[in-house]
Amino acid sequence: MPGSEISREIYWNVTAFSVVLMYLLAGATIAVFTYGFYRRYRLWRLGKPANRLDHVMQRVAAFIAYGPGHGRTARDLYPGLMHLLIFSGFVTLFIGTLMIMVQADFDVQFLHGQFYLFYSLFLDVFGFLAIVGVLMALFQRYVVKPEYLYAMYYDGIVLGLLLANLVTGFGVEGLRMAATELRQGVAWAAWSPVGYVVAQPLVALDPGALQALHTGFWWLHLLLALAFIAYMPYSKMLHSFTSPLNTFLRSFEPKGQLSTPDLETAETFGAGRIRDFTWKDLFDGDACTECGRCTAVCPARSTGKLLDPKLIVLDLRNYITRHERGLLAGRDVAAGDPALPALVGEAIPEQMLWDCTTCRACMQACPVLIEHVPKIVNMRRYLVLEESRFPREVQGVFNNLENRFNPWQLPHQQRAAWAEGLDIPTMAETKGQVEYLLWVGCFGAFDDRNKRVTRALAKILKEAGVSFAILGSEEKCTGDPARRIGNEYLYQMLAQENVETLNGYGVRKIVTQCPHCFNTIRNEYPDFGGRYEVIHHTQLLAELIAQGRIKPTKPVDEHITFHDPCYLGRYNDEYDAPRYILKSIPGLRLSEMAASREKSFCCGAGGGRMFMEEKQGARVNQTRVGMAQATGADVIAAACPFCTVMLEDGITGKGLSEQMRLRDCVELLAESLGEAQAGGSGAG
Amino acid sequence: MNVYVCVKQVPDPNAPGKMDPATNRLVREGVELVMDPWDEYGVEAGLQLVEQHGGVLTVISMGPERAKEAMRKALAMGAERGVLVSDPALAGSDALATARALAEAIKRESPDIVICGTESSDGSTGLMPGMLAELLGWPQLTFAKKLAVGDGKATIHRQTEVGFQIVEAPLPVVVTVTGGINEPRYPSLKGIMTAKRKEIVELSVGALGLSADQVGAAGAKEQVLDLAKPEERQSGTIASDEGDGGVKIADFLQQRRFI
Ligand code: SF4
Numbered sequence A: 001m002p003g004s005e006i007s008r009e010i011y012w013n014v015t016a017f018s019v020v021l022m023y024l025l026a027g028a029t030i031a032v033f034t035y036g037f038y039r040r041y042r043l044w045r046l047g048k049p050a051n052r053l054d055h056v057m058q059r060v061a062a063f064i065a066y067g068p069g070h071g072r073t074a075r076d077l078y079p080g081l082m083h084l085l086i087f088s089g090f091v092t093l094f095i096g097t098l099m100i101m102v103q104a105d106f107d108v109q110f111l112h113g114q115f116y117l118f119y120s121l122f123l124d125v126f127g128f129l130a131i132v133g134v135l136m137a138l139f140q141r142y143v144v145k146p147e148y149l150y151a152m153y154y155d156g157i158v159l160g161l162l163l164a165n166l167v168t169g170f171g172v173e174g175l176r177m178a179a180t181e182l183r184q185g186v187a188w189a190a191w192s193p194v195g196y197v198v199a200q201p202l203v204a205l206d207p208g209a210l211q212a213l214h215t216g217f218w219w220l221h222l223l224l225a226l227a228f229i230a231y232m233p234y235s236k237m238l239h240s241f242t243s244p245l246n247t248f249l250r251s252f253e254p255k256g257q258l259s260t261p262d263l264e265t266a267e268t269f270g271a272g273r274i275r276d277f278t279w280k281d282l283f284d285g286d287a288c289t290e291c292g293r294c295t296a297v298c299p300a301r302s303t304g305k306l307l308d309p310k311l312i313v314l315d316l317r318n319y320i321t322r323h324e325r326g327l328l329a330g331r332d333v334a335a336g337d338p339a340l341p342a343l344v345g346e347a348i349p350e351q352m353l354w355d356c357t358t359c360r361a362c363m364q365a366c367p368v369l370i371e372h373v374p375k376i377v378n379m380r381r382y383l384v385l386e387e388s389r390f391p392r393e394v395q396g397v398f399n400n401l402e403n404r405f406n407p408w409q410l411p412h413q414q415r416a417a418w419a420e421g422l423d424i425p426t427m428a429e430t431k432g433q434v435e436y437l438l439w440v441g442c443f444g445a446f447d448d449r450n451k452r453v454t455r456a457l458a459k460i461l462k463e464a465g466v467s468f469a470i471l472g473s474e475e476k477c478t479g480d481p482a483r484r485i486g487n488e489y490l491y492q493m494l495a496q497e498n499v500e501t502l503n504g505y506g507v508r509k510i511v512t513q514c515p516h517c518f519n520t521i522r523n524e525y526p527d528f529g530g531r532y533e534v535i536h537h538t539q540l541l542a543e544l545i546a547q548g549r550i551k552p553t554k555p556v557d558e559h560i561t562f563h564d565p566c567y568l569g570r571y572n573d574e575y576d577a578p579r580y581i582l583k584s585i586p587g588l589r590l591s592e593m594a595a596s597r598e599k600s601f602c603c604g605a606g607g608g609r610m611f612m613e614e615k616q617g618a619r620v621n622q623t624r625v626g627m628a629q630a631t632g633a634d635v636i637a638a639a640c641p642f643c644t645v646m647l648e649d650g651i652t653g654k655g656l657s658e659q660m661r662l663r664d665c666v667e668l669l670a671e672s673l674g675e676a677q678a679g680g681s682g683a684g
Numbered sequence B: 001m002n003v004y005v006c007v008k009q010v011p012d013p014n015a016p017g018k019m020d021p022a023t024n025r026l027v028r029e030g031v032e033l034v035m036d037p038w039d040e041y042g043v044e045a046g047l048q049l050v051e052q053h054g055g056v057l058t059v060i061s062m063g064p065e066r067a068k069e070a071m072r073k074a075l076a077m078g079a080e081r082g083v084l085v086s087d088p089a090l091a092g093s094d095a096l097a098t099a100r101a102l103a104e105a106i107k108r109e110s111p112d113i114v115i116c117g118t119e120s121s122d123g124s125t126g127l128m129p130g131m132l133a134e135l136l137g138w139p140q141l142t143f144a145k146k147l148a149v150g151d152g153k154a155t156i157h158r159q160t161e162v163g164f165q166i167v168e169a170p171l172p173v174v175v176t177v178t179g180g181i182n183e184p185r186y187p188s189l190k191g192i193m194t195a196k197r198k199e200i201v202e203l204s205v206g207a208l209g210l211s212a213d214q215v216g217a218a219g220a221k222e223q224v225l226d227l228a229k230p231e232e233r234q235s236g237t238i239a240s241d242e243g244d245g246g247v248k249i250a251d252f253l254q255q256r257r258f259i
């Protein structure tokens, strides 16, 4: 048969004894592998229930797109390519090896003829590409060393094993080919190009030496392969299984919605111990590939704060690994168990949690859909609700929200003072007989700078003939800052009261001035029975322009750049409406920042950071202003009152007040509508 | 150690207050009512004493039924129980009548120390704690910006215009605390939840052995005769730095005996 048909002898130079031994070792390897998986499974089960098995078809689609499809992994060129090479190489080789097994040990003959030629070509090429991929990974970790990719000791082990597997594999192939195919001069040898090249210098060796070397390499390759498989569930290679699975287990809730616990029945509040997290939170830790993309885009991290989103995920994972026995035995940190250090405070420093602006850049960047923000907020909840530990400056904010329904010490009776002289009806006056409720928000109602925007907006809406009313002093803070600082109790109080008011008037459509209000009313109030059609003012204005109900005709001669608010863009996928408005204004020249749209860089105010001191590192707002400045624009266009305050402050802080200004999209539009005087500098 | 802290429910001091022209008194209906923010310092001081020395912290208040809402805040912060003196006959009480009612209630318990704010943010008379001490026959320590208890006596740092005095008195004692004494804690949700179940004892005027003419409007000796707007606060001094800024600041501080 040899030579007559295109194929190869499987188990050339491998004794039957070796094959038996191989299967025994493989069996042991699978046992070690399964046990490793089982141990992780036991730990995941410590978490609370969470339903991640609904929407099955969408889950399968996500799995395909983000797993083998590399949906997000490929978004960054170098690491995407690197991963694709290693991934496809190993998948191909693994399938190839299984095929050999099927043919040799189950006696199904199919590796011959043309099919065999392509088979061997495929395996060689993909194996070679995998080597390239591993070298790329080594280069990135040990030569380039980007700050977010600190290599751990096990990175070396894993990459070393991968490389050794590939190299010895080609060694075995080359030795076999040198002893057989090359010697026999078969024509198809070049269909295994890498083996062919490796074999060239080896042909000169005498057959005995080749055989001995082959035996050695064969065993070495086998042992390395088995070692690698056995090591997988104990190392970051676990992610080969957990990461794709994690995309299958993704959340289908709105991005901007945090969980709403029942505080009356809860025994513990927030997450301060492992059992307070959901199993999915714990699974996330094992799905992390440690790629550091979350860290690279984190505005807190990149301005020198302690927070590192990747570490939040890994600290959680390392905690359950390190304290596996204690945790499985049901021991509890809360009971002051000395064997278990505090999860929040010791394993994860509190400052890390307070540094987060909840901007969601990490979650947007993560190739395997890990959910950082819910974990961070959940730990904040624990700190606030159970421990009453939070940055000092926040206490006043809580008290004010509780008693005055705004974050400041301002009397809530004056919430509608901004509207003086504009003749805007309240819901009480119109008995709810209007199309829209204009939700003003605390900043729009009380902050002098943002009151100008509110006035401009209200005037445009009136002029366009939009039927709307406000709640006036019946409006309260939506509770967004309270919730994201972790004061879920206060948030739920405010949310309930607001929903009651809104439902009392039978409100159906709401237009908000603030993306934070927008997100909370739209995505989080349904949990309280508040279901409305909620839009952001930029969406309504864009629609009015498209319908020709307002016509920006007066040229506004400015060079601008637009800053995407996190809670409008990343959280609610609205990137186009504000740009549509800006582009419809004659004379405006728009330059985009590199970090725009999904990649926008937070102004620093989200997650209640607005009300906390920024003590460490560079200022987030000034860093963002620097990015805007780099575009050469003179005006930063904003669409969020938080951003307005932060970035205006950042312009002053950087000493750029002479060169740069901040203007809300509404203000620019008002100017183009010829209302500059009236809208831009109203009695703020 | 048995610590008692007096608290009062007041209209939110940050809301614009309204005066009733008929009575010349503050309108208390239809406004946001809170535990007087000044009392938070008293509650915190009391909690710290109990944490150091053991014992029970009781909050005590006088007012209508709804005053319990304000007391819940103190209970949520960590006080163990409440005593509320509540009676229709108490309406219109002045400082003395209030002190009388509270003193009778306190006498029925066995306190080592009673802590009050320096003054309430609505009435701002600052008279009640002194009267209370007198009626109880105890010493009083006022304007404490630091408080320590030990060896059967209380020692305070008494805030003065230029610094502080160290004053001590044997227990039992009435202490008034200033806003600088501590940073009041924020109640945890556990605290808020358990506060709902904590006991608040209600006492009527009769139960205290007082007659109706000793308290309320009938027993009031104070009268509000007239109302006037406070003088506009004078603007501060602006010193421009012409190379002598430091000297100017030093002179300013010296004139006011800060240095
Ligand atoms: S949400 Fe933003 S600030 Fe928070 S960890 Fe993620 S990237 Fe960093």
Ligand code: SF4
Pocket (backbone or CB within 6 Å): A287, A288, A289, A290, A291, A292, A293, A294, A295, A309, A310, A313, A365, A366, A367, A368, A369, A370
């Ligand atoms: S959390 Fe996601 S983005 Fe961050 S290191 Fe892990 S896999 Fe990478």
